[in-house]
Every structure is written in C-alpha cells, then in structure tokens.
Amino acid sequence: ELPDGAALVATAETLAREAGRLVHEGRPDRVRVHATKSSPVDVVTAMDLASEELLRRRIAQLRPGDGILGEEQGYEPGTTGVTWVVDPIDGTVNYLYGLASWSVSVAAVVGTPEAGPGVAPDPQTWTALAAAVHAPADGRTFLAGRGQGATLDGAPLTVNEAKPLELSLVGTGFGYLVERRRAQAAIVAELLPLVRDIRRLGSAALDLCAVAAGGLDLYYERGLAPWDLAAGALVAQEAGAVVTGLHGRAAGPEMTVAGAPGTIEALVTFLESHRADSTA
Numbered sequence: 001e002l003p004d005g006a007a008l009v010a011t012a013e014t015l016a017r018e019a020g021r022l023v024h025e026g027r028p029d030r031v032r033v034h035a036t037k038s039s040p041v042d043v044v045t046a047m048d049l050a051s052e053e054l055l056r057r058r059i060a061q062l063r064p065g066d067g068i069l070g071e072e073q074g075y076e077p078g079t080t081g082v083t084w085v086v087d088p089i090d091g092t093v094n095y096l097y098g099l100a101s102w103s104v105s106v107a108a109v110v111g112t113p114e115a116g117p118g119v120a121p122d123p124q125t126w127t128a129l130a131a132a133v134h135a136p137a138d139g140r141t142f143l144a145g146r147g148q149g150a151t152l153d154g155a156p157l158t159v160n161e162a163k164p165l166e167l168s169l170v171g172t173g174f175g176y177l178v179e180r181r182r183a184q185a186a187i188v189a190e191l192l193p194l195v196r197d198i199r200r201l202g203s204a205a206l207d208l209c210a211v212a213a214g215g216l217d218l219y220y221e222r223g224l225a226p227w228d229l230a231a232g233a234l235v236a237q238e239a240g241a242v243v244t245g246l247h248g249r250a251a252g253p254e255m256t257v258a259g260a261p262g263t264i265e266a267l268v269t270f271l272e273s274h275r276a277d278s279t280a
C-alpha cells in the first residue's frame with residue numbers, strides 16, 4: 001500500500017517553496033560574491049547548507065519518521081518507508097552568477113526494502129511518488145504525483161510530439177571533474193552536427209522539467225546524483241516522457257536520458273554506440 005500521493009505532492013510543494021524563498025532572499029549580491037576572500041563557492045555552500053537544514057527541519061515536523069537523502073548531509077533513514085530526496089540548490093553556478101535557472105528539488109520516494117536497513121534508496125530501483133521543482137528566480141513551480149500527471153504553475157504538461165533527432169533540441173549537462181568533462185565534450189562534438197541544437201541550462205532538475213514542458217525535446221546527462229534527478233524524472237514521466245538509462249538499465253548516475261517515445265530512441269542508440277555511460 002503506497003501513501004497518499006496528493007498529500008505528498010502538497011508537502012513537496014510546501015518544502016520546495018519555503019527553501020526556495022530562503023535561498024532566493026539570502027542570495028548575496030554579485031559584488032559580495034566575487035569580493036569574498038574565501039572561494040566564491042563557499043557562499044553557495046553556506047546557502048546550500050541552510051536550505052537543506054530548513055528542509056530537514058520541516059520534513060521532521062510535517063512527516064515525522066520519513067527518511068531524508070540530501071546533497072549536503074547524506075542519508076538519514078526513517079521508519080515509514082518514505083524517503084525525501086532533496087537538492088537544496090540545483091544549479092549552484094547559475095545561482096552564484098545571478099542567472100535564473102536554478103531550483104530547489106524535492107521528491108518523495110519509496111525504496112526497495114530488500115536493500116536492507118540503513119541503505120539509501122537508489123534511483124535505479126526506487127518508486128517516486130511525488131515531486132516539486134521550484135525555481136524561485138522566475139517563480140515557476142513544477143509538480144507531479146505518480147499517476148496524477150505533471151503541472152507547471154497549475155497547468156498540465158505534455159511532452160513534445162515525436163520527431164527525428166535532426167529536429168530535436170537537446171539539453172545536457174557536465175560533471176565537475178576534468179576527465180569526465182573531456183569525455184562529455186567528445187560526445188557533444190559528435191552529437192552537435194546531428195541535432196537541431198544543444199542547450200546547457202545548468203540545472204538537471206529544470207532540464208528534466210523542460211522536457212516535460214516542451215522546452216527541450218531531449219535531455220541526457222552522465223553522472224547525476226540521486227537528488228539531481230529524483231523530482232525532475234517524475235515530472236518528465238508524468239508529462240509523458242520516457243526516462244531511462246542505457247542498455248535497458250534504469251536512469252541513474254551512469255546515465256539519465258529523457259524524451260518523448262518516438263524521439264528518445266535515436267538518442268539512446270547514439271549514446272549506446274558512443275559508450276556514453278562508461279567513458280570516464
């Protein structure tokens with residue numbers, strides 16, 4: 001028996017909005033960010049931590065006993081079977097630079113009990129029940145409930161119609177490690193001549209939501225963490241997208257690909273033939 005999805009969606013929205021307000025209002029101005037003596041990234045890390053602390057405190061109040069898996073503080077097992085997978089700021093570089101494409105990503109999932117006590121739920125086996133991706137800088141809120149569809153600010157979302165790769169607008173993202181970036185750049189170099197164009201928007205959660213809303217036809221990325229993809233993948237699926245890994249595996253850290261049925265197959269074939277899930 002799965003918990004009530006609609007109630008979880010409402011809770012996910014509350015959490016994402018509250019953390020989003022904190023992070024948005026607390027953003028230091030550009031001058032201060034760049035003048036700071038310590039690494040500029042420290043400013044973001046401090047806000048990341050504050051946001052995740054808010055999320056953890058509010059989850060404990062609203063859903064006592066649920067587990068939490070977050071980017072900053074890791075996994076805290078619960079007792080109810082439900083785990084909240086949270087990214088306190090997805091798109092930290094955009095946030096640092098004052099670009100609007102960053103979000104707070106909140107999902108409720110049920111993990112596989114056979115993974116054993118104390119083991120964090122895994123994107124390749126969990127069932128996502130509810131999702132909220134809130135982008136405070138432009139005020140957009142994407143919501144989805146399992147089997148209930150996906151919305152943007154209350155309006156239902158549907159992916160774009162099927163189309164060939166050469167007409168597809170493709171989103172992607174890059175990891176932070178240099179070797180990984182070299183491998184990812186090589187794949188982009190091969191893909192770019194085959195597609196309409198490529199976008200690097202800077203927030204994996206919003207990339208997946210863009211597929212849901214028709215702002216991208218396709219999205220792929222290697223190296224996503226569970227909190228990067230948890231909420232966005234459910235939003236995309238509930239809008240009609242296929243969200244998958246390569247070689248029949250589920251979406252996860254190795255590879256996440258999203259797009260409409262009829263569009264996604266050509267990209268999956270391309271990525272498989274370029275071993276995009278195993279190079280670096």
Ligand code: IPD
Pocket residue numbers: 087089090091092093172173174175176201202203204205221223224228
């Ligand atoms: C990053 C963003 C980015 C993606 C990276 C992620 P963060 O998350 O989602 O778009 O390309 O792989 O790590 O670090 O801003 O939370």
